Amino acid sequence: MIHLTMRQLRYFDALARLGHFGRAAEACAISQPALSMQIKEMEEALGGVLLERNARQVVLTRFGEQLAERVREILRSVDELGDFARASRDKLTGRLRLGMIPTVAPYLLPKVIGNLTRKHPEIDIHVRESKTPTLIEELVEGRLDAAIVALPVSEPSLTEVALFAENFLLVRPPEYEGADVPSSEMLREMRLLLLEEGHCFRDQALSFCNMQAPREMLDASSLSTLVQMVGAGMGVTLIPEMAVGVETRSASVSLARFADPQPQRTVGMVWRKTSPLAKQLMQISEIVGSAAEGLRKQAAAAQGRKRRG
C-alpha cells in the first residue's frame, strides 16, 4: 500500500498552486530543500512524475494536474474535520474566513467586526476583499468559510441567505440639487461614471439603465473615487444606500432617490452547503444582517441631512 503523508499532500498542493518551489516552501513556512525532498518522495511513492522542472519554471504534468485536483479535495475534507469539531462543540469560536465584495466591505465591515467580536469574543475573523468570482472560487475550494456578495450567486454547491436589499441613489454634481430625478431612460443621455470591469455593482448599474458599457475608459476602482469624480463635475453615478454615510460626507455632491421602482441589489451571505459550520454561519448571518440594518438607518439619516443641508 502506498504511504502518503499529509505533509506531502499539503506541500504538493502549495506547489501546484504557486508553481514555484521557493515560494511554495515559503507558503508552507519551511525551507526549499524540505519541500523538494517531500515532493520527490511523493513522486517515488506514486511512481510518477508530478511536475516538469524546466529551467525557468515548474509545470505540472498531466498526471500532476489531475492529482492536484484530488489532493485539493482531500485537504479540503481534512480541514473540514477541524471545522466539524468546532461545530460539534457548538460554540461560535475559532477562525472565520470571511470574503466581501469591495462595494460592501468598507461600509459593512467595521460594524460587522464590532458586533461579532462583541457578541463572540473568541471568534477570530479573517476578511478578504475581492470581486464575486474570486470569492466564490475560494469559497468552493474551502479557502473561505463564507462570503458576503450580491445575490443571486446561483452556484449549486452553495447556500445563500439574503441579508438585506438596498436601493441605489443617484449622485450628481451639487448644482443639480432639487432638480428632477431622471428616469432610467434619461440616465442613458447623461454621462454615467462606473466602476471598472468585474464589479457586480457596475453590471447592476448598467442593467438598470438598460445600456451597454460606454467606451470612455473612465472607470473608477472604488465608489469613493466615483463620488469624487462626480464632485469634480465629470458626470453622474449611482451608489448603494449603504455607502451614503461614508462617501458623501465630505464630497460636494447632490443625492437623489429614484422614483419607484427604484434600482436595488440584494446583498447576502453564501457558504458551502457541506460546511460543518452551517449552523454557526446562519447565526452569524443574522448578526451581520442586523449590523447592516443599523447601517442603513444611519445612511438614510445622512441622506436626509445631505438633502436638507
Next chain:
Amino acid sequence: MIHLTMRQLRYFDALARLGHFGRAAEACAISQPALSMQIKEMEEALGGVLLERNARQVVLTRFGEQLAERVREILRSVDELGDFARASRDKLTGRLRLGMIPTVAPYLLPKVIGNLTRKHPEIDIHVRESKTPTLIEELVEGRLDAAIVALPVSEPSLTEVALFAENFLLVRPPEYEGADVPSSEMLREMRLLLLEEGHCFRDQALSFCNMQAPREMLDASSLSTLVQMVGAGMGVTLIPEMAVGVETRSASVSLARFADPQPQRTVGMVWRKTSPLAKQLMQISEIVGSAAEGLRKQAAAAQGRKRRG
C-alpha cells in the same frame, strides 16, 4: 489551523472499526502505546473526545462516530490516489483486491489467476471469498477493488459488467440416470437440498422452483457438500454449469439439463464507478470472461462424459 497527520487518521480509523486499542494497534502493525498516543494527540488537536474508554470496551462518542465516517471517506480518497497513479501509468500492475462469491470462486479462481498472471506478471492479486452483501460493502468502502458476483447488484455507486450467463443443472442420485427431467413444479415435490442462508445461489434456486425455503435445516455450506449429499441419496440439488467439472468428477450422481427455459444466473464483475482503475478493470473483466468461457466448455465436455459414462 488544526494539524492532523495521515497516521492519526489511519490509526483512528482502525480503532473506530475494531473498537479495541490492542487489536487496532496490531492491525496498524505498531504497539498499543503508540496508538494511544496518536489518538490522544488527535483528540487534543480536534478539541473533543473521540471515544469513551469504559473498563471493558471503548465506545465512540457521537462526535467520534461522525468523525470516523468522514475520516473513512478521506482515507478512501487518499488510497485512491495510489490507484489513480497506477492507472495513469496505464499498465495493469500493482495490487488488485478481488472479491468473489463462494459459488464461483473455487471453479473460476484457478483459471483467472493463471490467465491474469500469465498476461500481466506484475499484477498482485489478493482474493477474498465472501457472500454478496459483504463483498458489496467492502467494495463500496474501498477495501476491495472489484468483485465477481451474480448480477444484478443494483448498487448505484457501482458499475457492473456481465461476464457470462450459465445454466443450472439438476443433480440426482445415480439411479435416476436417464429418467425424465422434472419441471420446476415437480421439483417442489422432491427433496431439494440447498446452500445455507445468505448465498445468492440458494435464492436463485428457490426462485426457479418458485417456492419458500423448506424448514428442514439441512443446508450445506458448499456446492461440494451438496453434491456429496445427493450422492448419499439425501435428495436432489442444482449446481451451476461451471461447477460440473470439479464437483461431479468423483461423485456418483446423475446430471440432467432442464428443458428450456433453463434456470440460470448471470455472473458479472462490479467496481466503484469512481474507481481510477476503471479502465484496467474493464480489461481484467475481459480476461476473466474468457477464462470463464474456457471453463464452461470444459464443464460441458465433462457433463457429456458423465452422461455417457
Next chain:
DNA sequence: TCCTAACGATAAGATTATCTGATGAGCGCG
C-alpha cells in the same frame, strides 16, 4: 474479599522522519 487477567495510560530511551543551511548543477540573459 482478594487475586488475576485484560485493558488503556504513562514514561524513558531509541529510532526514524523531517528540517535547515551550505553547496552544486543547469540554464537563460546581459
Next chain:
DNA sequence: CGCGCTCATCAGATAATCTTATCGTTAGGA
C-alpha cells in the same frame, strides 16, 4: 562568459514517532 535564478543534494541538527517496561483501573472468579 559570468551573473542570477532555480531546483537538487548532502550532512548534521531537530522533531516526531515508536518500543519496551510499567502503572492504575476494573471485571470476574476463587
